Amino acid sequence: MKQQDERFLQALAAALKHEKTAWETAFPAQDWLGLFECAEKHHVLPMIYEAVYDCPAARELDPTFLLPFKRRTIQQVTLQAIKTGAFLQLYAHLQKAGIRPLVVKGIVCRALYPDPDARVSGDEDVWVQPEQFSACHEALLAFGMQPAEPEKDIETAYEVAYGKPGSPLYIELHKSLFPPDSEAYGDLNRFFAGAHDRAAVVSVQGAAVSTLNSTDHLFYLICHAFKHFLHSGFGIRQVCDIALFANAYGDGIDWPRLLAQCTEIHAEKFSAALFHIGEKYLGFSPEKAYLPPLWTEIAVDETALLEDLLSGGVYGAADRNRLHSSTITLNAVAAQKQGGKAKRNVLKTVFPSAKALSGRYPYLKKYPFLLPAAWGDRLLKYRKETAAGNGAAESIRIGSQRIELMKQYGILKK
Template identity: 25%
Template sequence: MQPLYDHYLQFIRSSLKNDTSFSGAIPEEEQASLAALAEEHRTVPFVLPGFRNTSFYPAMLQKTKNMMQNYYQIDAFTRHTVSLLEENGIPCILLKGISLAACYPVPEYRKLGDLDLYINEPKALEKAQVLLEAQGYKEEKELSDHHVTYRYTFPKTGRSFLLELHYRVVGMYQYEPANQTVDEVYSPLRLKPIRQTINGFTYSVLPPTEYVFYMIHHMLKHYLYSGFGIRLLCDFVLYLKRYEKEIDFSRIHQWCKASRISHLYEIILKTCRLYLDLPASIDPAINASPETSEAFLIRILEDGDMGTDVSQALVGSGSYRKINLLTYFREGHVQMKVRFPKAGHCPLLWPALWPATFFCFLKNTYTLRNTTLRQTLKDFRKSNQKTTLVRIFENSDS
């Protein structure tokens, strides 16, 4: 791993431990690159002490202040929205955001984007949508299979914020058993939220075991589609440290195995141990090779912080050692079964469903993904390199 990454990770580790004694002298020739890396991963406050006597400090200090101000704005928006829903008898579950920021030594240093709420009851979701739209929340059209997006503007300040109202905790996979596992774990009958008090206000959140499983899938989705920054690994480390005794790791193993993402979990855990000081005593039975973990972390650092849209790329149902026409046909067949879940069970209908699926794929490629068939297939090959590293869904065409 290059020295730049080593130095950057030293700052991250010290910040996660709230080690105020660490200043971390930065070589002059490395300052610009390290500042850019921290900006790219939305972790400027973590490296700020090392830039105190440099020309970069004033701008980075201002970015830190802006991030802290944004935290309190998102906190107010979260409280406003959840209060509105709960006062009208609509239960909702807070995902990520200020819930995870509460695990940080300085919660304001955790970069916040939009507000994510989960409503797993269809009737409650419909009621919430009617209520929100009546209260000035404007729906924003986007390609998503797991949430509806709203923009709300506070009348007095004119500041706008995004709400992602989830009806699934993560988007659909091409691999159906993974979808089934996620649906079972977070179903209304099975999921029992707990309460978390943040800045004097109490929210419903996922129980620790379900929260960890959600974070794994959330990382997987961003890893496949748009990359995720070091921030999600920091979330994972701090959450595990705080709730270790309340997490049923045997259930995590069971659910990961059912989803066929066990290797990803192993890599994430090993990476956090090697580079972010996650104690080896946390789920000690799980392990992965240091070489794979290093390659995984380098890819994360190179990809930068996660994008806001994880639905524009085409990701396969698993990883392939080679890509050829048969691969595309296999993936098209899987898409057909996902798009036509009932009719797809009848082989006699397949000759009609295949061209219908291809037509929908082309339409989405040019109208929703705003790209071309050539670029989509090129991106598919690139995403396969990522899935090969983490061996998701354990697909094999060998």
């Protein structure tokens, strides 16, 4: 592992324990820049800054060096505090309107951190049963929220994003936790049938918030990371969420059921590797979480997964070519589910089906005959994004490499 990655994980571990790093030996300003760039890539700058700014090594820096990072930390923490307060107001409004939404990830996970507002979130995820969607939509409009994509058909979409003019509040309203039409992971929704009936209530800043019960929620956090891993990757922040959640709610988690579900989707090694990463680097405690031997006995090397998620950043967005490689990996997973062999399919990568592109081009749901136009638009945008080099070749290389990684963790057959 690179020294920069080691320092990054040390600082993150300290932040999760509300501690400071004890680095005494000074290192070059360029290395400090690398550390903060990594923090930005994983959207954890406030946590990293708070953990390192006052250590002996940092005191050796020019006093002005840390100012930009301090300024961005204050801005991000302040913004998150505003968003959290606004969301809790919105949640109370929905409850008064008779809506019974479940809140997942985001604010529920942030409440587990020593400094919740230092764990920033781009949005909040709210899940309602389909029959409550229309009423929830009207209640959101009454609160001043507006659809972020006005042209989107909210009746057929599985999720709809809303923002509020003049406010940083942004939510995603889900009818299901995963897109049902996804060939790669749409079937994950079956595990959450009846989840509203077995929901739990947690306290967030003194407010009672309904959410998934502990077993469902941990499985959802794993599935969410798994979903993004099948695309182009996920960042270390999701592993932090999983580690803290398991530590906090481990005694109420049905670990055998969780393992059975992970095994059913070929994610048991993937999940075990996440817990290994959590234990080695992020303060996850198998004892505190009541993790049974059936989990600890899973033989897996987490190194390759850790390297992949560190390099990719949040949702693999650190590299455009890596983002585009998701077509290759998703096609491989879908092919295996259909009884085929996971392989690289260049034509499907360049010319995906109307179903695969309908999320980006909603008009394909109604007018699939416009698929060639969507291909043309997609290729034009891709050409602009990768004009500096042979982006297609690099995407194929990354996709092929990540298919091998999925085989290593048993997600795809060798």
